[in-house]
Amino acid sequence: MKIKINGKKTETNQSTLFSAAAEFGCNKPNTVAIINGFQTSKDVDIKENDEIVLIEKGKMPDKDEFEAMLSARHTPKVYEAAKNSRVAVAGLGGLGSNIALMLARTGIGTLHLIDFDVVEPSNLNRQQYMIRHLGMNKTDALKEQIMQINPYVNVICDCKKVDDKNCAELFKNDEIVCEAFDNPEAKAMLVNNLLENKSDVFIVAASGMAGYEKSNSITTKKITDRFYVCGDGTNEAKQGRGLMSPRVTICAAHQANAVLRIILKEFDV
Amino acid sequence: MICINGVKIEKASIKLSEYLNENNLSASRIAVELNGEILPKSKYDETVLIDGDVVEVVNFVGGG
Numbered sequence: 001m002k003i004k005i006n007g008k009k010t011e012t013n014q015s016t017l018f019s020a021a022a023e024f025g026c027n028k029p030n031t032v033a034i035i036n037g038f039q040t041s042k043d044v045d046i047k048e049n050d051e052i053v054l055i056e057k058g059k060m061p062d063k064d065e066f067e068a069m070l071s072a073r074h075t076p077k078v079y080e081a082a083k084n085s086r087v088a089v090a091g092l093g094g095l096g097s098n099i100a101l102m103l104a105r106t107g108i109g110t111l112h113l114i115d116f117d118v119v120e121p122s123n124l125n126r127q128q129y130m131i132r133h134l135g136m137n138k139t140d141a142l143k144e145q146i147m148q149i150n151p152y153v154n155v156i157c158d159c160k161k162v163d164d165k166n167c168a169e170l171f172k173n174d175e176i177v178c179e180a181f182d183n184p185e186a187k188a189m190l191v192n193n194l195l196e197n198k199s200d201v202f203i204v205a206a207s208g209m210a211g212y213e214k215s216n217s218i219t220t221k222k223i224t225d226r227f228y229v230c231g232d233g234t235n236e237a238k239q240g241r242g243l244m245s246p247r248v249t250i251c252a253a254h255q256a257n258a259v260l261r262i263i264l265k266e267f268d269v
Numbered sequence: 270m271i272c273i274n275g276v277k278i279e280k281a282s283i284k285l286s287e288y289l290n291e292n293n294l295s296a297s298r299i300a301v302e303l304n305g306e307i308l309p310k311s312k313y314d315e316t317v318l319i320d321g322d323v324v325e326v327v328n329f330v331g332g333g
Contacts, residue, residue, distance in 0.1 A: 187329040192300055223300070
């Protein structure tokens with residue numbers, strides 16, 4: 001029967017995972033076995049078209065196998081859809097830096113990163129940057145990290161401030177846009193501009209994630225067929241209520257999952 | 270009846286600008302969905318909500 005091992009189509013007469021692994025030359029004790037997205041230490045029967053990934057711990061795989069291994073824990077077919085998609089992340093602060101790294105781990109084919117600012121110390125309480133990034137453009141700092149996580153993501157950087165005039169040009173090739181700004185007027189400007197002028201766009205925005213209020217008050221709401229908003233809708237950043245990593249990251253994860261669901265054509269919330 | 274952000278308002282009509290004022294909503298920080306479509310900002314002033322309209326006003330607050 002035909003199966004896929006480490007991304008390569010293979011013919012086998014074996015009927016179980018471990019026997020197929022042995023045939024492939026993998027000795028069990030040092031090998032992680034993943035079948036159809038599920039890691040298992042038990043031998044299981046295999047069937048036609050199963051996707052098996054065998055990873056020898058501590059060994060750097062060759063380039064061909066590496067991408068199959070990166071996606072081994074995804075549900076089958078998710079990686080293909082992710083790989084063929086493009087997502088823009090507008091604003092690379094607490095929301096955008098987290099969203100971009102989650103989407104890179106998910107294997108999004110092209111990430112379009114937009115931010116005008118540089119990394120500074122007060123970012124480190126919630127944004128996915130490190131001391132070595134201080135002073136760097138956020139676009140460059142994030143791209144560097146993405147290349148360390150998934151070098152097969154095509155990253156396009158625009159170190160620019162988004163305004164009403166450059167919106168159309170900046171996002172002309174983006175069908176899915178994450179609004180991840182900090183400033184409420186900038187958030188409203190981007191959402192209104194794109195929804196009014198770009199009929200094919202999906203926008204996933206955020207409002208309200210400051211402080212340490214309840215995690216479960218953060219939700220994803222579908223406003224129109226093409227407009228989703230994540231957050232609690234009310235808790236703004238202000239004196240006495242700062243932006244903290246846990247809730248900002250929860251909101252970013254809502255946005256990233258909303259994007260993934262759009263890519264997989266699951267449009268309800 | 271007009272439904273705004275899930276709240277039913279027993280009025281035959283209400284000006285959108287009036288509703289925004291009463292609820293301290295700034296036009297520069299919101300997006301308005303009217304019956305499934307985004308309402309362009311240029312129409313905020315002239316829009317009168319009428320019986321049967323379903324409206325969602327998304328208020329953007331700072332933080333990200």
